[in-house]
Amino acid sequence: MRIAVTGADGFVGRAVVRELAARGIADVLLTDRAFATPPPFEALPGELADPAVFARVIGVDAVLHLAALPGAAAEADPAASRAVNLDLPLWLIEGMAGRRLILASSIAVFGGRLAAPVDDATVPTPTSVYGTHKRMTELAFADAARRGAVKGMALRLPGIVARPRGAGGFGSAFLSDLFHAAREDEAYVVPVAPEATSWLLSARAVVRMLVDALLSGTTEGDAITLPARHVRIGALVEALGRIGDTGGFTYAEDTGLRAVFGSYPPLATPRADALGFRADVDLDALIEAAFDD
Structure with missing residues (x-):
């Protein structure tokens, strides 16, 4: 199985690269705007919105999409957030054409001042540009999964x-x-x-869950809140x-x-727990x- 990882030179991306290498996964394409040091897999520097880069990424069997504009930056520039946090994931959902896609979503979809406890039944009510775009992506992924147009999961990452x-x-x-x-x-x-x-989660714990999801054959339409x-x-x-x-x-x-x-x-994540996802x-x-x- 050939795998692509977007945002591969970011904090989480570099940890994913180490985890893939440790598991003996060899056929990997990494993409980011640039790479600070040469990675152990094929690297494709450039903008994911570049048609040539995008075409290479969606030509694989499974994609882990980590590339994002962070929350504070998204709030300062909603147009940039739309381009990165909404348009690119929507293109990936369509471009994978029934193949596997793992989307890194965020607990930002829940907004602030949450009633206790938060669990799988809690309705997301985002109160930020970043959270809103992540929620819109989750809904698009769920609809595509319902139609069989994509496989995989959208996973909500905590801090x-x-x-x-x-x-x-x-x-x-x-x-x-x-x-x-x-x-x-x-x-x-x-x-x-x-x-x-x-x-909170350590990078080690969240990467283990992301890679497990990527390599599994499980599809979950509704976004999954990871344990923390x-x-x-x-x-x-x-x-x-x-x-x-x-x-x-x-x-x-x-x-x-x-x-x-x-x-x-307090947080309860029975769906994630049933899939074998574990916090520190x-x-x-x-x-x-x-x-x-």
Whole structure:
């Protein structure tokens, strides 16, 4: 089976490349705007919207689509978000013509101020450009799967740690930055209160689920919310103190960040659980896997 991965030089993309190589998968095409270092598979630099690049990507048996414009950047430029976060996935859904497609969606489809608990019956009500475009893509995928026009899944990713410091375009970058500050024994101002809560996965855990979905033969029309650790930020900071010095951490809450990234209720994911998807087993395991590079 020949596989293509879009956004392959991003944070998650590079981890996917390592996982594919570790599993002995050889026939892989990687695409991104550019590659910082030569990858272990065939690389196709360029814009996915370029017809020549797009034609090569949809010529494979299965595609993992990771390329996206992050949430904060999408909010600042809705037209760019439409081009990247909506138009490209719609073209892929059509272009795969019944073959396998795994779409990376997002918990942003749920919006803010969620009632507890969130589960598979929770109705998405996006409150951002990014979340809205992701939800529109989910609906298009579900309709195509219903008609047999595509196989695969749309998987909703939670916060993934630890992204590189100051990850551009991600409003949730602080969730990764505090990992780096702890490891480097730096002072850090946490922009949400200790009682704030988020849904987090290590890159190792999310990549395992993405690749499992890609290599499986299962098709799910409705988007699947991936399992994640429901993390209280104060407990996370305390646990990070076991890998570095967090004595210089202080809290200064940004109410906007708290509303969007620090007010998540408990999460139940029975559909994902039934498919064998698993989150990091506990907070210590998440921290250990957060720097899986």
